[in-house]
Amino acid sequence: MPLAEVYRIYLLRPGARPRKHDMLLHSEVESHRNFTCRCYADCLHFVARSPWPSFSCDSCPLNLQKTG
Numbered sequence: 001m002p003l004a005e006v007y008r009i010y011l012l013r014p015g016a017r018p019r020k021h022d023m024l025l026h027s028e029v030e031s032h033r034n035f036t037c038r039c040y041a042d043c044l045h046f047v048a049r050s051p052w053p054s055f056s057c058d059s060c061p062l063n064l065q066k067t068g
Helices: 028-033 040-048 061-067
Strands: 017-021 053-058
Touching: 028 053, 040 053
Parallel strands: none
Antiparallel strands: 017 053
């Protein structure tokens, strides 16, 4: 049975949902992250305290609202 992953979701603003991602190459970061998002710093703070190797904004509801 796989272990559950528990995170400090309270560190994120309402609606922000970064997605766990394999380590990104420097050249890939810009295509996976939304640096202008008002929640970017919160997501970065959240991921820095998790065991994730990296993250992506591509399926975050806040990112989808902006692009959709």
